[in-house]
Amino acid sequence: MEKDTSVADRLARMKVNYMKEGMRTSVDGILLVQEHNHPHILLLQIGNTFCKLPGGRLKPGENEIEGLRRKLCSKLAANSTSFQPNWQIGECVAIWWRPNFETVMYPYCPPHITKPKECKKLFLVHLSEREYFAVPKNLKLLAVPLFELYDNVQRYGPVISTIPQQLSRFQFNMVGMELLDNDPATYLKNKTWVKETNPCLERKIRQRVLTPLSGLSLSLSFAPREFVVPAPPTNGEQERRQPKSGVLAVGIGGVGLH
Amino acid sequence: MEDRETFHCNDNGDAGGGSNVVEIYPLSRYFFGSKDAIPDKDDCPADRIQRMKANYTARGMRTCVHGILLVELFQHPHVLLLQVRNSFFKLPGGRLRSGESDVEGLKRKLSRKLSSEEKVTDDDWQIDERIGMWWRSDFETLPFPYLPPNLHRPKECTKLFLVKLPTTRHFIVPRNLKLLAVPLCQLHDNNETYGPIISGIPQLLSKFSFNIIQD
Numbered sequence: 001m002e003k004d005t006s007v008a009d010r011l012a013r014m015k016v017n018y019m020k021e022g023m024r025t026s027v028d029g030i031l032l033v034q035e036h037n038h039p040h041i042l043l044l045q046i047g048n049t050f051c052k053l054p055g056g057r058l059k060p061g062e063n064e065i066e067g068l069r070r071k072l073c074s075k076l077a078a079n080s081t082s083f084q085p086n087w088q089i090g091e092c093v094a095i096w097w098r099p100n101f102e103t104v105m106y107p108y109c110p111p112h113i114t115k116p117k118e119c120k121k122l123f124l125v126h127l128s129e130r131e132y133f134a135v136p137k138n139l140k141l142l143a144v145p146l147f148e149l150y151d152n153v154q155r156y157g158p159v160i161s162t163i164p165q166q167l168s169r170f171q172f173n174m175v176g177m178e179l180l181d182n183d184p185a186t187y188l189k190n191k192t193w194v195k196e197t198n199p200c201l202e203r204k205i206r207q208r209v210l211t212p213l214s215g216l217s218l219s220l221s222f223a224p225r226e227f228v229v230p231a232p233p234t235n236g237e238q239e240r241r242q243p244k245s246g247v248l249a250v251g252i253g254g255v256g257l258h
Numbered sequence: 259m260e261d262r263e264t265f266h267c268n269d270n271g272d273a274g275g276g277s278n279v280v281e282i283y284p285l286s287r288y289f290f291g292s293k294d295a296i297p298d299k300d301d302c303p304a305d306r307i308q309r310m311k312a313n314y315t316a317r318g319m320r321t322c323v324h325g326i327l328l329v330e331l332f333q334h335p336h337v338l339l340l341q342v343r344n345s346f347f348k349l350p351g352g353r354l355r356s357g358e359s360d361v362e363g364l365k366r367k368l369s370r371k372l373s374s375e376e377k378v379t380d381d382d383w384q385i386d387e388r389i390g391m392w393w394r395s396d397f398e399t400l401p402f403p404y405l406p407p408n409l410h411r412p413k414e415c416t417k418l419f420l421v422k423l424p425t426t427r428h429f430i431v432p433r434n435l436k437l438l439a440v441p442l443c444q445l446h447d448n449n450e451t452y453g454p455i456i457s458g459i460p461q462l463l464s465k466f467s468f469n470i471i472q473d
Contacts, residue, residue: 107464
């Protein structure tokens with residue numbers, strides 16, 4: 001549920017909160033999936049154009065990791081408690097600062113600014129073998145490839161369009177292509193994301209999950225495909241396959257059948 | 259500035275990395291001298307492309323390592339850049355030899371560009387983490403911060419490392435290069451002057467909290 005109808009509203013609300021609580025700290029999660037052997041980031045699209053990362057403002061005094069978990073659950077997890085994902089929050093990859101009540105943000109606190117209005121931190125979120133996402137009705141969940149984000153400030157803004165650089169130091173281990181055929185019974189043929197959330201969620205999810213989905217759609221920047229994630233390697237295996245430090249395993253998120 | 263202290267991200271030990279706090283020292287703590295010019299290997303850009311292509315045929319993908327050295331000036335981090343012929347800017351660094359590790363190669367290149375000849379063999383550079391990687395499909399094309407999906411034979415890979423400077427140091431720079439300290443706020447978004455790699459440095463450094471050690 002979006003609280004503001006316009007940018008001006010949003011900035012006005014930010015000002016009010018600043019007077020009450022001081023500098024706003026917000027946390028966003030970078031959830032990575034893999035498609036065609038290229039990393040993709042999950043973004044939430046509001047309306048037809050504006051994209052944002054899942055996340056939001058911390059409550060005063062709240063711990064960053066706990067706050068991010070809370071926000072991820074509220075944006076991406078079903079209301080029913082049996083479907084809560086176990087969010088694994090990784091390292092902080094970027095910090096952006098807002099010096100004034102304006103839309104512009106910088107990746108450093110500008111000199112001579114002693115009272116920034118907002119500090120936004122981006123964290124990597126490791127997805128596990130299968131994830132169950134439920135997205136609010138007015139939002140669309142997109143998986144956008146890094147090459148689409150890079151240098152695309154106009155469409156995605158400075159924070160999201162520079163994520164490819166901030167992830168560049170990782171060497172991605174694309175997991176998953178080889179296990180696609182192993183378990184045909186346990187993944188869906190067509191679409192796998194659940195789009196709506198409402199009080200009858202649990203029943204609706206079960207219905208949609210067990211039958212081929214034709215009505216639901218996940219908007220992808222490219223052709224929709226099913227997402228399947230194999231089991232992540234155990235620690236022993238992981239060491240053999242990834243001898244270097246700094247290598248990040250990327251899984252594909254998907255909907256599991258229960 | 260007391261207010262600023264509270265905005266540094268507290269290292270709450272999140273799952274991924276080590277400490278994100280980096281100490282930087284005022285520019286006034288460092289001393290600069292000069293040494294003999296390092297002759298240019300190429301007379302013009304076209305020559306350089308030729309040389310790169312010949313090297314690629316002989317040795318395969320070119321791997322370059324660059325160091326990001328930071329100092330403080332006016333309460334703001336500055337990156338040390340080398341300026342060639344009063345025109346273009348580059349980070350201290352260069353090409354790895356075959357079989358050389360990233361860290362060894364970077365230390366060698368840093369000494370070559372920033373230390374006196376006598377110190378080259380026992381120089382003491384503290385190379386910290388790798389903060390970025392750029393890939394090129396061709397020597398004339400722009401680099402990308404990811405391996406493009408259809409690119410199976412990249413021609414060049416450039417790796418950026420954070421280098422932690424000691425509290426004081428003597429930099430000896432070849433006469434034909436100028437060493438500049440450029441503030442992050444000038445690099446940010448300034449693709450035209452510095453190119454994508456250098457102008458992208460502020461975003462790569464954003465996660466670090468800089469502890470400015472004043473006298």
